[in-house]
Amino acid sequence: MRTRNRLLAGLNALLLAGLGALTTPSPAHAANLLSNPGFESGTLSGWSCSGGTGSVVGSPVRSGTKALAGAATAGDTARCAQRVPVQPNTTYSLSGWVRGSYVHLGVTGGASTWTSSASDYTRLTVSFTTGATQTSAEVYLHGWYGQGTYHADDISLDGPGGGDDTQAPTAPGNLRVTGTSATSVSLAWDAATDNVGVTGYDVFRGGTPVASVTGTQATVTGLSPNTAYSFTVHAEDRAGNTSPASAAVTATTDEGGGGTPGFVQAAPYLYLGWGNPPNATEVMRATGIKWFTMAFVLAQNGCNPAWDGQRPLTGGVDESTIKAIRAAGGDIVPSIGGWSGNKLGPNCSTPEALAGAYQKVIDAYDLKAIDVDIENTDEFENAVVQDRILTALKIVKQNNPGLKTILTFPTLNTGPNSWGNRLIERAAALQADIDNFTVMPFNFGGGADMYGNTVRATEGLKNKLKSTFGWSDAEAYAHIGISGMNDSSDTGEITTPQIWTQIRDWANSHHIGRLAFWSVNRDRPSWQFTSITAGFTG
Incomplete structure (x- = not known):
């Protein structure tokens, strides 16, 4: 009420x-x-x-x-x-x-x-x-x-029409391709000029408008893998005058359809801020795992990233662990956010400020991917912060060609809830070009069918991605991740090594893009779940 x-x-x-x-x-x-x-x-x-x-x-x-x-x-x-x-x-x-x-x-x-x-x-x-x-x-x-x-x-x-300004802007110049994925093309161009002022640009794929932006770059999503597309850009001024089209540019999306995703990551969580963290390189030697999702990057004194909101990005145990993992042939993706703590999303007041915080993490480790774990009422169930995170991820992806972006968020056992649906819809509307949508299919209640619920939740996510982006089954699966919980969940559900093996095999057979679990710290002493996860091939 x-x-x-x-x-x-x-x-x-x-x-x-x-x-x-x-x-x-x-x-x-x-x-x-x-x-x-x-x-x-x-x-x-x-x-x-x-x-x-x-x-x-x-x-x-x-x-x-x-x-x-x-x-x-x-x-x-x-x-x-x-x-x-x-x-x-x-x-x-x-x-x-x-x-x-x-x-x-x-x-x-x-x-x-x-x-x-x-x-x-x-x-x-x-x-x-x-x-x-x-x-x-x-x-x-x-x-x-x-x-x-x-x-x-x-x-x-x-009322009377605006007839004072009838001069159209010049055509945008030097339209160029700045990046591609299996389902997206990133473009940039030189600014148009106008006697009064340019207010925005419309991007066309062939003769169809596919994006409207105020700046001089855009990412067009929802494309098919290994396909050539032609793009042009028009400028518009404050009086509604539209420029001639720019010179056309052609781009071919990366291969990745037909069950062969362009981004695959088996990356269980490693948390250096909890208990007695395991030695990452020993785990790698024992299990064959190559990637870790390292938790958690939070906010320190406002919009400043720090591990657990306390430890500096460089010069401490986190940086030395990352260097050791890379020396052993592996890599990490940071988990930014999570369920609790002081998070960057609410503390950074604008998308640009949040993108700047993300950029500090990217620059500290020359990252190939970042994951934003968006949960709880301060981020997941907050429309303003959702949009801020999506826009910030769009900015850092445009500024870091080749960077992969991941969103991790809760789910119902049938697929995304209303906030998850909104997150996906806004990712499409804002053209955030997210590479992977990872759901956490657990905490449904004690005694739940963890294999069945995981499959149902993932299929629900797949259907939402298809309807929102117009993707095929293969394209949608390639953008999906599963992040489970080994052994007992917070609500007493049990995922055994046998069940996790079933989940991994299902994930492989459907060629999803990512598999993770919480956490390696809880996988002692045999590292069973980590070894099973190392067998994920996408």
Whole structure:
């Protein structure tokens, strides 16, 4: 009930803020500045919807034959927006017909209005006045978290068009490929110029728009392995003028489909901050294991990475252990975060600051991969921090060609929960280009079928990745990891060496990308689970 009250209070505050921004409309020429206002084209042409949540439907409609459907989820309000040129110091009237619960209509950075419940199409209207130098405005519609699909039709922005700036930007220059994986291509280009100012870039694959960014680099995901693609980029200015296309560039994705993943890692957890840690190189000699997931990098004095939030990245036991592992032919991936402790995600205030913290860890060890273990209410069940982590991982991946990024997070025994689904959906929407989504299929309850639940949870993850990214079964499995718990879990479940062998064999037969368990410290004295994990081949 308190959650419901907070939601309503937030919505009331939003309404009051919108009402406070209303102005008395001045006379203006009646001209709808929006393109495709009734979605009669049968497409979302002119509109951009978050996370693939928007679609055009034939029913219910207010007029004509088409309308917008926005599929709001627990993690996405299904925001659909369109930017148009306007004139400074001018009053405009925005209106639209909407149907659904908690549907909002407004202008970014300005006035908005909403309806709490409209069982049939209801008209929303709001007015706003542009700023002294404003030459474009973005209008938007969205629903509300967990309130289901809304519908909208006949959206209108009335007022004089922005005719002061008709000069398009120059074409972006020197479009180039900066990295590839089996399912992604990273691009960069030189900035376009404009008489007023460039506001963003649209990346096209062939003739299809696949990414919109404000900077001069992007990663296009959801591609097929060993396939050639052609890309161009257009620049856009504040008045909505679009540049000519850049010169095209062709890139071929890496091999990795057909059951041959491009990234394979057998990496049980090694924790140097707990009890009497085992000697890593002795474990390697006894078991054949090559990789370790080293736990845990936390925050120290704000947004500064440190082992357990206490030990420095260099000059201590952690660095000497990493050097010994590498001298023995192995390597490590740091586990950043975890269930408890003071974590970087909430302590770094911006994605850029968080990316800077990750970069310190990468630079300290010249890493090939990093893992962010995102758990608990401070990171996993926090939409702002989820997005911050995903954006930070996108930044460090763009700045470190070849770096592999891993997300480790809890799961239900049927697949990701609502927060896990949101994490995956936002990874796609933000184009974070995550290489591996690792689930932790345990703590379902004592007496659970650990093999059966692990397989069901992983299959649920596979299905979510397929539906979100458009991947095949092989592509989805190649992006999946399993992180189990040897012997007894926190809730008394038992995973025996025999069960772990079954899980490993299933993982090998489905060619998933990663296998880990918590932990080598608990695998004494025979290192059975570590030896079994060393047989993971992906």
